[in-house]
Amino acid sequence: MVSEQGKMVVANWKAALSPVKVKQWLDVFRQRYRPVSGIEVVLAVPSLYLRQVYREVASLDGVAVAAQHVSPYPPGAYTGALPAVWLAGMAGYTLAGHRETRKYFHETLQEVAGQVREAVSAGLVPILCMERAVATAQIAAIDSGDLERTVLSYTPSDAVQLEVAHGAREVRDAAAFFSALSGGRPVLYGGGVNRENIQELMGVPELAGVMVGRSCLDVSEFLDLLETLR
Numbered sequence: 001m002v003s004e005q006g007k008m009v010v011a012n013w014k015a016a017l018s019p020v021k022v023k024q025w026l027d028v029f030r031q032r033y034r035p036v037s038g039i040e041v042v043l044a045v046p047s048l049y050l051r052q053v054y055r056e057v058a059s060l061d062g063v064a065v066a067a068q069h070v071s072p073y074p075p076g077a078y079t080g081a082l083p084a085v086w087l088a089g090m091a092g093y094t095l096a097g098h099r100e101t102r103k104y105f106h107e108t109l110q111e112v113a114g115q116v117r118e119a120v121s122a123g124l125v126p127i128l129c130m131e132r133a134v135a136t137a138q139i140a141a142i143d144s145g146d147l148e149r150t151v152l153s154y155t156p157s158d159a160v161q162l163e164v165a166h167g168a169r170e171v172r173d174a175a176a177f178f179s180a181l182s183g184g185r186p187v188l189y190g191g192g193v194n195r196e197n198i199q200e201l202m203g204v205p206e207l208a209g210v211m212v213g214r215s216c217l218d219v220s221e222f223l224d225l226l227e228t229l230r
């Protein structure tokens with residue numbers, strides 16, 4: 001879990017890497033990754049790869065694993081679901097409410113709140129992704145006890161679609177807005193983060209870290225990006 005001083009870099013693989021590519025990514029990462037003081041690297045990977053990724057990175061300092069999605073329901077007759085409790089011990093985190101799962105899988109505020117609840121009760125830390133437009137209603141749908149265990153992430157659509165990050169001042173305003181709304185929970189930013197802008201964004205004092213999509217898919221590019229934080 002992100003500490004008082006430390007910051008997080010979440011690498012969101014989305015659904016972009018085939019099994020062959022995942023093996024290559026992990027081979028290079030294991031050879032070349034060196035921990036960066038004060039930085040926790042969180043690999044957010046498709047369910048299919050969770051066990052494999054966990055096995056490969058469990059021994060690396062400063063690296064944790066996140067699911068990209070968990071079920072809003074407990075284990076039972078829910079075909080196609082991934083109950084959060086099954087991931088305990090393997091993933092430390094799960095994403096919830098990412099703009100792509102909201103958009104393509106039509107997740108409702110209640111379903112996202114259910115994912116957060118299931119994640120917290122399984123001992124995972126939810127990384128709750130939101131845009132400003134849904135933030136007030138989404139946070140209101142979440143139990144206050146669950147919110148206390150949650151990391152928020154500001155992931156504006158335009159930045160993700162255009163691959164152009166919001167500027168540091170805008171990110172700072174948004175982080176303050178999200179933090180005030182949630183009783184001071186840590187806030188991440190995601191959207192267009194790359195090797196050129198990560199240092200400036202990680203320097204925003206109100207921000208607990210960043211989420212990286214496209215720039216983590218090439219493992220060398222991602223390792224270079226981490227090196228800029230050393």
Ligand SMILES: O=C(CO)COP(=O)(O)O
Nearest residue numbers: 012160190191192213214
């Ligand atoms: O969705 C994101 C992180 O989860 C951001 O993706 P990009 O870094 O590709 O804009």
